[in-house]
Amino acid sequence: MSHPTREALIEAGLRLAENHGLAGMSVNDVVAEAEVAKGTFYVHFRDRTAYLVSLHQWFHDRLKESVLAATADLPHGAERLRRGTTAYLDGCLQGKAVKALLLDARSEPAISAEVQRRNADFAGLAQEDFEAMGRPHAETSARLYVVMGAEAALMELEVGKASNEVRAALFQFIECG
Amino acid sequence: MSHPTREALIEAGLRLAENHGLAGMSVNDVVAEAEVAKGTFYVHFRDRTAYLVSLHQWFHDRLKESVLAATADLPHGAERLRRGTTAYLDGCLQGKAVKALLLDARSEPAISAEVQRRNADFAGLAQEDFEAMGRPHAETSARLYVVMGAEAALMELEVGKASNEVRAALFQFIECG
DNA sequence: TGTACATCAGTGAACGCGCGTTCACTGATGTAC
DNA sequence: TGTACATCAGTGAACGCGCGTTCACTGATGTAC
Numbered sequence: 001m002s003h004p005t006r007e008a009l010i011e012a013g014l015r016l017a018e019n020h021g022l023a024g025m026s027v028n029d030v031v032a033e034a035e036v037a038k039g040t041f042y043v044h045f046r047d048r049t050a051y052l053v054s055l056h057q058w059f060h061d062r063l064k065e066s067v068l069a070a071t072a073d074l075p076h077g078a079e080r081l082r083r084g085t086t087a088y089l090d091g092c093l094q095g096k097a098v099k100a101l102l103l104d105a106r107s108e109p110a111i112s113a114e115v116q117r118r119n120a121d122f123a124g125l126a127q128e129d130f131e132a133m134g135r136p137h138a139e140t141s142a143r144l145y146v147v148m149g150a151e152a153a154l155m156e157l158e159v160g161k162a163s164n165e166v167r168a169a170l171f172q173f174i175e176c177g
Numbered sequence: 178m179s180h181p182t183r184e185a186l187i188e189a190g191l192r193l194a195e196n197h198g199l200a201g202m203s204v205n206d207v208v209a210e211a212e213v214a215k216g217t218f219y220v221h222f223r224d225r226t227a228y229l230v231s232l233h234q235w236f237h238d239r240l241k242e243s244v245l246a247a248t249a250d251l252p253h254g255a256e257r258l259r260r261g262t263t264a265y266l267d268g269c270l271q272g273k274a275v276k277a278l279l280l281d282a283r284s285e286p287a288i289s290a291e292v293q294r295r296n297a298d299f300a301g302l303a304q305e306d307f308e309a310m311g312r313p314h315a316e317t318s319a320r321l322y323v324v325m326g327a328e329a330a331l332m333e334l335e336v337g338k339a340s341n342e343v344r345a346a347l348f349q350f351i352e353c354g
Numbered sequence: 355t356g357t358a359c360a361t362c363a364g365t366g367a368a369c370g371c372g373c374g375t376t377c378a379c380t381g382a383t384g385t386a387c
Numbered sequence: 388t389g390t391a392c393a394t395c396a397g398t399g400a401a402c403g404c405g406c407g408t409t410c411a412c413t414g415a416t417g418t419a420c
Contacts, residue, residue, distance in 0.1 A: 005396075023200060023284055027374060037398040039376085044396090048374065104284040107200055107277075137346035140332070144346060147328040148321045155320065169314035169321060176353035182363075204407060214365040216409085221363090225407065 006044040008034045013055045017097040022052060022104035049110040056111050059101045060118045066091045067125065076132035078174055084125060085149055085170065089162065092153035099157055102150050122146050135177070148173060183221040185211045190232045194274040199229060199281035226287040233288050236278045237295045243268045244302065253309035255351055261302060262326055262347065266339065269330035276334055279327050299323050312354070325350060 012034035016025050027048055031038050045051040070087035074080040092098045105115045120143075127142035135141060152170045156163050189211035193202050204225055208215050222228040247264035251257040269275045282292045297320075304319035312318060329347045333340050 003396090021284060021286060024286065026372080028372075038374095039399065040397050042375070043398095100284075107198060107281040107284045109198060109201065135349075137342060137349060140342055140346035141349065143332070144325045144328055144350065147324050151321055151324040155317070165314060165317055169317035172312075172314060172318065172353050173321065173350050174353075176349050176351075180363090203405080205405075215407095216366065217364050219408070220365095 003044065005034075005036060005040060008036065009041065009044060009051070010055060010058055013051070014058075014095065014097045017055070017100035017104075018095070021100045022055070022108055025052075027051075052108060052111050053114050056101060056105050056114055056118070059097070060121075063088060063091045064121065067122075071125075076128045078129065078133055080132075081126060081129035081145075081174055082171055084129075085152075086167070088122075088149055089153055089156060089167065093156055093162060096157065099154060102153060119143075119146055122149075133175075145173065180221065182211075182213060182217060185213065186218065186221060186228070187232060187235055190228070191235075191272065191274045194232070194277035194281075195272070198277040199232070199285055202229075204228075229285060229288050230291050233278060233282050233291055233295070236274070237298075240265060240268045241298065244299075248302075253305045255306065255310055257309075258303060258306035258322075258351055259348055261306075262329075263344070265299075265326055266330055266333060266344065270333055270339060273334065276331060279330060296320075296323055299326075310352075322350065 009030060012030050013025065016029055016033055020029070027038065027041055030051070031041050041051070045054065067084045067087045071080050071084045074083060092102070105111055123139075123142045123146045125142075126145050127138050130138035130141050130145075148170060152166050155166050186207060189207050190202065193206055193210055197206070204215065204218055207228070208218050218228070222231065244261045244264045248257050248261045251260060269279070282288055300316075300319045300323045302319075303322050304315050307315035307318050307322075325347060329343050332343050
C-alpha cells in the first residue's frame with residue numbers, strides 16, 4: 001500500500017470507477033488518469049485482475065473499518081445493527097465510485113470470489129446481531145439483509161445524500177415476525 | 178421473436194450465459210454456439226448491445242408472466258406477495274443462466290437501463306402488496322424486497338434446488354414493524 | 355408452363371481497433387571499498 | 388573522497404490477439420407476365 005505510485009494508480013482507478021464502472025476500465029485508462037507510463041502499471045500489479053482486486057479491497061477495508069468503529073462498544077442486537085448500517089451507508093456516500101464497486105464487482109469474473117468473501121464478512125457481522133435478537137434463520141437473514149444494505153446505498157447515491165425514507169424502510173425490515 | 182435463426186441465437190446466448198456470464202460473451206462465442214455464420218448475427222440484431230437487451234427481455238418476460246399467472250386471482254397483501262415470490266424463485270430455478278442475467282445484467286452498461294426498468298416493474302408489483310398491508314415506506318420497501326428476492330434466487334441456485342430455509346428467511350422480512 | 359426479376363436470410367473473409375502484456379532500456383539512489 | 392557496482396521504479400515502443408462490424412456475394416423462394 002505504502003508506495004506512492006501504487007497509491008496514485010489506485011486513486012486513479014477510484015476516480016475512473018465513478019464515471020465508467022469497473023467493467024470498462026482498461027489499463028490504458030488507468031495509466032492515463034494516473035499520468036504514468038504503461039509499463040509502470042506492471043511494476044506495481046501483476047496484471048489487470050490483481051489491480052481490480054486491490055481496488056475492491058481498498059474500498060471494502062475502509063468501509064468495514066468504519067462499521068467496526070461505530071459498533072465496537074455496543075452489545076449485539078437491533079440497535080447495533082442499526083448503527084452499523086448507518087455507518088455503512090454514510091461510508092458509501094463518501095465516494096461515487098461506490099456504485100461501480102458495489103454493482104460491477106459482483107459480476108466481474110476476475111474479482112467475484114473476492115467480493116463473495118467480503119460480502120460474507122459483512123453478513124457475519126449482521127448475523128451476530130440477528131442471533132442476539134433471537135431471530136430464526138439468522139444466517140440467511142443476514143445475507144439477505146446485506147444486499148438490502150447495498151441497494152439502500154445505491155438509492156441514496158441516486159439522490160446524492162442520506163435519505164430518512166430509505167433508512168426508515170431498511171430499519172423496518174430489521175424487526176419482523 | 179418468431180424467426181427460427183433469431184431464436185437459435187437467443188438460445189445459444191442463454192446456454193453461454195450459464196457458464197461464462199454476460200460480460201465475457203462475444204459475438205464470436207454466440208455464433209459458434211448457434212452454429213451460424215458471423216454475418217448472420219447482424220441480420221437479426223443491430224449490434225451486440227441490442228442482442229444483450231433481447232436476451233434480458235426474454236428472461237424477464239418469462240419470469241414476469243409466471244409471477245402474474247400465480248397471483249392473478251388473489252387480493253393484494255402478504256399472501257399474494259408470498260405467492261408471487263414463490264413463482265419468481267421457482268422460475269429462477271429453471272435455468273442456470275439466471276445467475277448471469279440477475280448479476281451481470283446490472284453492471285453491463287449496455288443494458289443497465291433496461292434492467293432498471295424491469296426491476297422497477299417487479300418492485301411495482303410488490304409495492305401494491307405492501308400498500309395493501311398498510312405498510313409505511315411501501316415503495317422503498319418494495320425496491321429493497323426485490324433485491325432480496327434476487328439474492329434469494331442466487332442462494333437457491335447455489336444449492337441447485339428450492340430451499341425452505343431461504344424462503345422462510347425471506348418471508349420473515351415481509352411482516353415487520 | 356416458362357422466363358425474368360425481386361427479395362431476403364445466410365455467408366465468411368476482411369477490416370481497423372484497442373486491448374493486455376512484454377522487454378530492453380534509463381536514471382536515480384544506495385552500498386562497498 | 389572517489390570509483391565501481393547493484394538495485395529498482397519508471398519508461399514507452401512494440402507485440403500478438405480477439406474483438407465488433409462490414410460487405411460483396413450466394414442461393415433459395417416468391418411474384419409478374
